[in-house]
Every structure is written in C-alpha cells, then in structure tokens.
Amino acid sequence: MSGRTNELVLVLNSGSSSIKYQLLDPDSGAVAASGLVERIGEENGAIEHQTGDRVVEHEGPIADHKAGLQLVFEMFADTGYDLAGIGLRAVGHRVVHGGEVFYRPTVVTDEVLTALTELSVLAPLHNPANITGIESARELLPGVPQVAVFDTAFFHGLPAAAKTYAIDAEVAAAHGIRRYGFHGTSHEYVSGQVAALLERDPGEVDQIVFHLGNGASASAVRGGRPIDTTMGLTPLEGLVMGTRGGDIDPGILLHLMRSAGLDVDGVDRLLNRNSGIKGLSGVNDFRELQRLIDAGDAGAQLAYDVYIHRLRRYLGAYLVELGRVDAITFTAGVGENSPKVRADALAGLERFGIRIDPVRNNAKDRAARRISPDDAEVAVLVVPTNEELAIARAADQLLS
Ligand code: ADP
Numbered sequence: 026m027s028g029r030t031n032e033l034v035l036v037l038n039s040g041s042s043s044i045k046y047q048l049l050d051p052d053s054g055a056v057a058a059s060g061l062v063e064r065i066g067e068e069n070g071a072i073e074h075q076t077g078d079r080v081v082e083h084e085g086p087i088a089d090h091k092a093g094l095q096l097v098f099e100m101f102a103d104t105g106y107d108l109a110g111i112g113l114r115a116v117g118h119r120v121v122h123g124g125e126v127f128y129r130p131t132v133v134t135d136e137v138l139t140a141l142t143e144l145s146v147l148a149p150l151h152n153p154a155n156i157t158g159i160e161s162a163r164e165l166l167p168g169v170p171q172v173a174v175f176d177t178a179f180f181h182g183l184p185a186a187a188k189t190y191a192i193d194a195e196v197a198a199a200h201g202i203r204r205y206g207f208h209g210t211s212h213e214y215v216s217g218q219v220a221a222l223l224e225r226d227p228g229e230v231d232q233i234v235f236h237l238g239n240g241a242s243a244s245a246v247r248g249g250r251p252i253d254t255t256m257g258l259t260p261l262e263g264l265v266m267g268t269r270g271g272d273i274d275p276g277i278l279l280h281l282m283r284s285a286g287l288d289v290d291g292v293d294r295l296l297n298r299n300s301g302i303k304g305l306s307g308v309n310d311f312r313e314l315q316r317l318i319d320a321g322d323a324g325a326q327l328a329y330d331v332y333i334h335r336l337r338r339y340l341g342a343y344l345v346e347l348g349r350v351d352a353i354t355f356t357a358g359v360g361e362n363s364p365k366v367r368a369d370a371l372a373g374l375e376r377f378g379i380r381i382d383p384v385r386n387n388a389k390d391r392a393a394r395r396i397s398p399d400d401a402e403v404a405v406l407v408v409p410t411n412e413e414l415a416i417a418r419a420a421d422q423l424l425s
Contacts, residue, residue: 033057034417035108035166037094038119039158041150042066044093047413048106051114051421054414058106062093072096076104090154091161098165108166115170116162117420119210119412120155121260122148123175124201130178130419133159133171141173147201148259150297172420179213180206180244180251187253204262206254208236212244214415215356218408220249222393223352230351233343235336236410237366238357239267239309243336245343253346255339261296264339265332267309270300272335302328311359311366336370344377350403353379356410367396371405378402 032052038045044062049055060074070087073080074097081100087093101108118133124144131137138156145152155173163171180188188204190197197203212234219234220227227249235243241264244254255263255271263271281287287295303309305328306317317325344350355367364386371379378401385396390407397405 032114032421033111034115034117034420035113035162036117036119036413036416036420037158037162038412039090039154041154044090044097044158046097047417048101048108049413049417051414051417054411056413058101058104059413060097060100062087062097065090065093072100074100074104076101076106079104089161090157091164094158094161094165113166113169115172115420115424116166117172117174117416118155118159118162119176119416120159120173121151121176121207122205123173123177123181124205127173127175128178128181130172130174130423132423133163133173137173147205151260170420170424172423174210174416174419176207176209177205179209180204180254182250183254184252190257202258204254204257206242206244206251207256207260208240208242209251210412210415210419211236211356211410212242212246212251212254214412215354215408215410216244216246216249218393219352219354219404219406222395222406222408223404225351231347231349232352232354233340233347233350234354234356235360235370236357237264237336237355237360237363240269241266241271241357241359243339243343245346247347253343263335265328265335266301267311268298268301268303269296270304273300302332305331311363315363315365333366333369336366340370352404352406354406354408356408361407361409367405367407379405381405 032050033048034051036047042065047059048057058076060072062072064070065087066089068086070085072083081104083096098108120141122144124147126140141152141156159171183204183206190202215234216232217227219232220230223230229248231247233243233245240260242254242256243264244251261269265271278292302314306314306325308314308317314325314328318329359366367386368381371381380397380401382396382398393408395404395406
C-alpha cells in the first residue's frame with residue numbers, strides 16, 4: 026500500500042476525552058493503520074495503535090488532544106507512515122452537529138471553524154471536542170486539507186412535518202430548534218449498502234435502518250432519502266441507549282426542577298449519563314446487561330424490555346410512514362452482534378411479511394447478510410456500519 030500513500034485519508038473521530046482514528050484508502054476501503062487515544066487530560070492516558078499486524082501501545086498522561094495526536098503521529102512514523110511526508114489526500118473529521126449551515130462535507134477554513142464554534146451551543150458534549158481535533162490536526166499537518174463530515178447532514182432534507190417540533194414557532198426559529206437527526210453518516214452508508222446487497226437501485230428501495238450502538242437511532246428511508254429519524258435537536262431523542270433514555274415526557278424535567286431542585290447541569294447529567302440501560306440496570310454495556318439478565322436481575326430485565334418496547338414502537342411508526350418496506354436492517358455494536366435483540370425486535374410480525382430465519386440470525390458471520398428467509402416479503406439484514414470509510418469517501422469526493 027505504501028506506493029499509493031498519496032491517496033490515503035486520515036479519519037479522526039474526536040470525543041471529549043478520546044480520539045478514534047483510521048488511515049485508509051477511500052477507494053478500496055483498505056485500512057493501513059488505526060487506533061484509539063483514551064483518557065485525554067487524565068493521568069492514565071492510553072493509546073493503542075495498529076499498523077497491519079503490529080500493535081504499539083502508549084501509557085501515561087496525555088495533556089490534550091494535540092498532545093495525543095502528536096504521540097499518534099510518532100507511532101505512525103515508527104510503524105512506517107510519516108504522515109506529514111506521505112502526501113495525505115485529506116484528514117476527514119467526524120463533526121456531530123452541522124446545524125442549519127453545514128449539510129455537506131466541508132473543507133475547514135478559519136470561517137468554518139468560527140461557524141462550528143457558534144454551533145457548539147446545540148451540541149455542547151460533542152462539537153467542542155470535534156473542533157479541538159480539527160484545530161490540532163490543522164496545526165500538525167498544515168498543508169493537508171481538513172474536511173468536516175457532519176452527523177446531521179443526511180437528514181438535512183427531512184420533510185417539514187418530520188423535522189418540526191410543535192412548539193411556539195417564533196421561539197423555535199430564534200433558537201434553531203428543529204429535528205436534525207444524528208448518526209447520518211452511518212444511516213446513509215448502511216442504507217446504500219442495503220440497496221447494493223439487494224442488487225437494486227437505491228432510488229427504488231424503501232427501508233428502515235436501526236443503528237444500535239452505545240448511542241442508538243432509527244431511520245425511515247424512502248428511495249435513498251430519509252423521511253424520518255428518531256434523534257432530534259440533540260442526540261437525546263428517540264430510542265433507549267446505553268446512558269440516554271431517548272423519548273421522555275418533558276414534564277419530567279419541569280417536575281424535577283421544581284420539586285427536586287435539579288439545575289441545568291443536574292438535568293444534563295441525568296439525561297446524558299444516568300439514563301437509558303444504565304439508569305435502569307446500573308450497566309451500560311449490552312454484554313454486561315445480558316449477563317445480569319442471565320443471572321436473574323429484575324432491573325436488567327426491565328431495562329431490556331423497555332429497550333425492545335421502544336424499538337418496536339418506532340418500527341411500527343416507520344412501517345406506517347413508509348407504507349411499504351423492502352428491508353429492515355440492523356447495524357452497530359448491538360445491532361450487528363445481538364441475535365436476541367434482532368429476534369425480539371421483530372417477533373410476531375409475520376402478518377406484515379417480516380420474518381427471521383433463526384439459523385441465519387444466529388450465524389457468527391461478520392459480513393453484510395440477509396437473516397430473513399429468501400422468500401420473505403421484507404428482507405431483514407445485518408450490515409456492519411463503517412463510518413470511517415464513509416467519511417474518507419466523502420472527503421475524497423469533495424476534493425475530486
Ligand atoms: P458506539 O456508539 O460507541 O460506536 P458501538 O457501535 O461500538 O458503540 O456499540 C457498542 C455496544 O455494542 C455496547 O453496548 C456493546 O455491549 C455492544 N456489543 C458489542 N458486542 C456485542 C455482542 N457480541 N453482543 C451484544 N452486544 C454487543
């Protein structure tokens with residue numbers, strides 16, 4: 026691969042205390058190197074970097090994102106890639122919230138950075154970290170185009186009825202309040218893969234995609250364009266997630282603020298960190314939840330039941346919104362790896378043409394695949410998501 030390094034794209038997904046990265050070829054999808062920086066800003070920082078079969082590790086304090094990236098670049102150099110010297114095609118950055126302004130992959134300039142900073146108010150947990158990652162990469166790789174790819178972009182064209190909250194229209198307009206949707210890069214990539222798998226033109230396929238990871242969202246996609254999605258102004262709405270509860274009655278917040286003295290930070294902690302599977306069971310990892318359920322833990326069982334109940338509620342909504350469904354697809358950590366979640370989500374829906382083949386569903390296969398019987402009316406699929414590849418391709422296409 027080293028002969029074609031000027032076509033490689035470095036993809037960065039910068040979180041508040043972590044950076045996930047991949048160096049990859051946007052054409053073939055081949056990954057040259059990848060890694061994870063964890064616990065930035067803490068004493069016990071760590072980096073695991075992999076080039077080919079070779080894994081290199083670093084342990085020790087990592088002051089900030091720039092220091093983390095600097096260490097990563099040294100690991101790249103030690104394992105054969107001098108990132109400043111190989112003529113990288115681009116650095117692609119995952120940016121969570123694009124607001125009204127950004128709905129296409131965008132080359133980062135000073136003006137773009139200013140506009141992104143202004144958007145942080147809409148995504149206070151995510152955008153500041155994304156911006157720090159962009160600034161660090163710009164400083165360390167000054168000649169390389171930095172491209173921002175937005176989680177909200179795919180949902181930019183949601184129909185007005187799906188993206189509008191029924192609140193005071195003037196208040197909403199003044200504060201950018203509408204449904205934006207998130208995980209768009211994944212929903213777009215996976216729905217495209219589904220059409221390819223069915224050997225049909227994306228414009229002909231009507232489908233539902235469940236992205237079930239730590240964060241979770243669903244989308245209804247008609248002919249390649251989303252008509253609805255579960256996340257809203259922020260990634261808090263919709264499905265039950267690892268630490269976020271998804272839909273709740275907003276009156277709960279008023280009640281807690283009035284009766285329990287919760288302030289903004291308290292509400293934020295409750296909604297973002299202490300709700301969802303974690304709030305109900307004490308654990309946020311689905312494998313741990315499964316272990317608790319197997320051990321007879323009632324809270325864990327309830328968490329699971331609420332999770333499935335919410336999935337099925339949206340499944341029903343999207344079946345009706347679409348009116349006709351060619352495919353239902355599961356992706357991300359839980360969606361790709363839990364046959365039980367897939368089976369429970371779709372149980373008892375034979376009359377809608379929705380069936381799962383238990384042998385296919387339980388097969389330990391990593392590839393994109395059909396898990397419904399061949400003659401089922403609705404194709405049920407498992408498709409591994411690949412946001413890094415989608416971001417690399419978006420950056421590559423923008424620069425073409
Ligand atoms: P993120 O949103 O952080 O990208 P992932 O898509 O990696 O998350 O999904 C993480 C979730 O996937 C965790 O809850 C994890 O427990 C779950 N998961 C991973 N492997 C399995 C498995 N084999 N069975 C059930 N759940 C799994």
